[in-house]
Structures are given as structure tokens and as C-alpha cells.
Amino acid sequence: MLNILRYSFFDLMRSRWSYFYFVFYLALGFALLFLNNSLPKAIITLMNLIVVLTPLIGTVFGVMYFYNSREFTELLLAQPIKRSTIFMGQYLGIAGSLSLSLVLGLGIPFLAYGVMLSGEITNFIFLLIDGALLTFIFVALAFILSLYNENRIKGFGYAILIWLFFAVIYDGLFLIFLLVFENYPLDKFSLAATMLNPIDLSRILVLLKLDISALLGYTGAVFQQFFGTAMGLFLSTFMLVLWCVLPVGIILRVCKKKDF
Amino acid sequence: MNFFKSCCTILLFILYPILGTSQPITVCSTCPLQSIEAAVSKAEAGATILVKAGTYQEHDIAITKPITIIGQDTPTIDGEEKGSIFRVNADSVMISGFRLKNVGFSHTTNYAAVHVFESSDFTISKNIMENVFFGILIERSKHGEINGNMISGESDAEFYSGNGIHGWNSSHLMIFNNKITALRDGIYLEFVDDSEIAENESWGNVRYGLHFMFSNRDNYYNNEFRENGSGVAVMFSKFINMRGNRFYKNWGTASFGLLLKEIYDAEIEENDFYQNTVGIKVDGSTRISYKRNNIRENGWAVKIAGGCYTNIFTQNNFSYNSFDLSYNSKMNDNKFYENYWSSYTGYDLDKDGIGDLPFRPVKLFSYVVNRTPETVILLRSFFVDILNFSESVSPVFTPDNLADSKPLMKPYQ
Known part of the structure; x- marks a missing residue:
């Protein structure tokens, strides 16, 4: 597995997409700091970008790489190596x-x-860990999608859709739900709904550090307990790791059964 | 005038020992007089009593004539939780340099370390008060100076705790350089007019750092209020001047740095609001000017709950607050101009330091959060950014005339 990991890793590190991605973040970081001139504000802007961009790049890149290296994967599959390893x-x-x-x-x-x-x-280290976790989650989701779809166009379509769903549509539905049922106690529901979306979850993780004073303004006991104590931090990190592990499990299961 | 009065007061106290009795009455464990109460009853008007270091178990020491009581090397008076310690009912009394501890607790009587009533020209300075029910209680008195005291209680709930400095129906009080912690309200003033509160530090109190009720023409400046249940509440008062105060880290579901409730003609200038859940909460206020305040990193910078007319916000810095302004009605009669808003995204083509596009501090999302508080969990999400953007292009829900027409490009220095 290490050999394959090493091969994929260096193959990607040599590709211009990786450089592009690296240069893009480099430029983004410098531009943000140059324009804002203050670290806290740059970190807030950065959070907005990371939470939206890393999943997008993760899904698109994951799908692209999977389809591009399909021939090489088939070659590997012919060798006496375990599928899960590949x-x-x-x-x-x-x-x-x-x-x-x-x-x-x-x-x-x-x-x-x-x-x-x-x-x-x-806060900054938190943000980077957050971004890395999101990358792992969305690359895994992209792998699942492309394992299920032989057709490239379909695979890409689904990948974009899943990103759009988690980044925008989910929050829209969530907001509408909260507004429609505003007469009911919703704090437990809204915490649960956040847990089910990795993008929301990582956003909350960063907010717990940056905007805690606003979050504490809400009077619900469940919110208070969640945001006010280390529990919130622990629980959301745990859920994020779970979000990472589950799709990987699915990949392993699907690739074992799949007929290439 | 005030300055003249305070000069007179100080002069009076300097002259008292000289003009009064020639020899101060001394109290100590080996002296002929071993209790303060005995010394007080022996002293004539204008006398000075000098209390040497030691611990004195006394309470309800009644002072009914103008005398000066000075503690040398901080003697301790232990009230043994039996009642008040000093009860002052005479003009021109000075109490200074004591450690007063263990004031009694009662649901029906307000026991205090120093209880002043129907007196004038008193001075209470440089005392340390520990485990008090009320610290300094002033009723129907005027022209008093309360200076450099350290007052601490052991309060953890509102209903069985008292206030650090409690003024009722008094006027012309000077409350300077006191440190107050772990009480109900740090300083509570009810029907107290023409007073000055400055350079005090009030932290970790159960309710408010400073609380005004029905008090007019008071100044408070350069005080620090941090980590209280809430910072400062100014209610039903007129002509209050607030300047250079620091409101830090008042966190909690209903916490705020400054609450204004039914107040008129106040000036709020050069204050610093930092990391409060709500920086300034305004509920019914008229003709207030907010100038040169720093409002940074709060949940809500300013939350206006209606009934606010002809208020002016200018030259304030709104930096990195989660919400700049929350407003619950569509009508706006308040003016915003030349403030700095860190979330302003406009440009300044003519380089005059003023943004060319107006800034709308009320976002659609803050309107939504006002209506359904749970939605705060969607703060800073991509969807909410899209919502806010589309609302700012053509305001539908937020008052369209509520805008800073001349937003500053750089923070006001």
C-alpha cells in the first residue's frame, strides 16, 4: 500500500494541478493579508473561503484523478495486490x-x-486542520461517486452536485426549516442538523473559536451547553473524524464487490 | 464648582486635626481605650481617633458627631456577621484605612460595612472590605467622597447578595478609584444626582458592574467593567455622561456591555467595548450621541430594540463584530455617519478617506436571527453570505434609510 500511496502522491505532486492549487492558496494567503492588514480579519475571510473551496477542489480533483488513472488502476488490479490496498x-x-x-x-x-x-x-492551526479534514472527507465522497459511475460526465455532474448540496442547498433548506417551524423548540434539531453536514460542522468548529460571543447570545440551554463548554469542541471534532472514517469504509466495501 | 467643593472638603480634613482637639484619641489592645465604640462615645465633635493595628470584634458602631477615624497599619474590624460595622449619621465624618470584614446578612435589613444616612461631607477612603453584604450604603446624604476602597463579597446569586457601593436618594457623590468584585451590583445608584464615578474597577459581579436608576446629571468616566453578569445598566435617567470606560468580556445569554433603557440626552464617548455578547443594547432612548467609541469583537455591536429617536452615531469604530447592528423595526430616526465599519466593502475613488458607497449595517441575516434565534447557527455560512449580498443590493426587509452615508475607510484614531 505504501508503494501505491507513494506513487500516487508523487505523481500528483509532479502534476501541474498540484502546483496550481499550491500557487492559488499562496496567492490567496498573501492577497488576504495584504488587503486586510490584520490577522483576525484575514482568518475570518480565510475561513469563509476554506469551508467553501476545499470541498469543491477535493471533489473535483478526486473525481478527475480517479478517471484519469483508471487504466493504471486496472493494470494494478491485474497484479496480486489486495483491492483495498490499491x-x-x-x-x-x-x-x-x-x-x-x-x-x-x-x-x-x-x-x-x-x-x-x-x-x-x-485559530490558524485549527483552520488548517479543518481544511485538511474537509479535503479528506470530500475526496472520499468523490471516490465513492466515481466508483459507482463508469460514465465520466455523470461522475463529474454528481460530484459538483454533492458539493453544491453540502455547501449551499443544505443551509438553505436548514434555514427555511428553522423559519417555518420557529414556534417549536429547535435547538436540539439545529445542533443535530449541523452534525450531519461536514461543511457546517467545520464552520461551527471555527466559529467556536472566533464568534463565540455571538453564539452565546442565544438563550437555549442546549446551545449554551454546547457552545459554552469543551463539549462542543470535542463533539464536533469527533463527528468530523467520523465523517472521514465512514466514507472510507464505504470505499473499501464498494471496491471489494465492484466488477471492473 | 465641583472642584472647589472637593478642594474645600480636602482642606477641611487637613485642617480638622489642627483646628480640632490637640491630641488624637488612640485605640489599641494595650491602650486605656480598647474599643472603637468606647473611643467614639468619648470623643467630642471634631476629634480624631487613631486606631492602631490589631483585630477588633465590633459591630454597629454608631457615629453621631463629626469625627475622623483613621486606621493605622490597617487594623481589622470583624463584624462577626452580626450587623453593620459603622453607622454614620453625622456631617463631616471621615473613615479611612481599615479592613472591615464579615458584615451580617439579612433579608429585611440592609447591613453594610459602612452605612451612611442623612449626612453630608463624609469621606470613606482606603478601606478594605471583605465578605460584606453591602459594602458602602449611602442614604439621603450628599457631598460624600468614596475613594480607593477595595470591596469584595462572596455572592453567587442575586437574591441573597448586596451591592458594593449603594447610593439611594443622594447627591454630589464622588466615587473614585474603588475596586469592587463578587457582589450583586458593583455600584448601584438610585435617585442619585450630580455625582461622579471615575477610575473604578468592577469585575465578577453577579448582576451589573454599574447600575443607574432614576439618576440624573451624573458623569462616569475611565472605569473598567469586565466579566460581570452584565456591564453597565443605565435606566430611566437623564443627562448621563459616559466617557472613556472599558467594557470587557461580559458574556452570557442576556449579557451586554452597556444597557440603555428609557434614557434621554446622554453622551457616550470614547468608550471601548471588547468581546461582549452585546456591546450596547438600547431599549428606548432619545437624543443620545455616540462618538469615538471602539466597538470590537462583540457578538452584536449595537442592538436596538425600538423606541429610539434622534440618536447620533459618528466617528465610532465597528471592528470585527459578528453583527454590526440589529434593528427590529422598519422605521429609522437615528443618524449614522462617518463611522468605520470593518465589514465595509466599498471603495474610495476620490481618496478623501470616505467611502463612495453608503454602508448598510443591518444585514438581512441579523433580521432573521432577531426573529428566530436558533438560526444563529448558520452564522457565516456561504448561503447566508449570498442572502446578505442579495438583500444589500436592494433592501426589502431592512430599513432602507438606515445607512452610513459617509463610512470611513480607515479606523478613526
């Missing part, structure tokens, strides 16, 4: 290289700007 290697290779681009691309400008010396360092 797919896990590829998955970890792509998710790892994307995360590395993200961490380096954003880390360098912020380091150059002195994030280490400011009080924002924990």
Missing part, C-alpha cells in the same frame, strides 16, 4: 497531496506575516 493507497495519496498544498500554500504567507507570534496561532 484504493486506499490512491485515496491517501491524493487527499494527502491536496492537504499538503493547502497547508503549505496558506502556511507560508501567514508564517511570513508573523502568525507564530500573534495570539491567532491556535
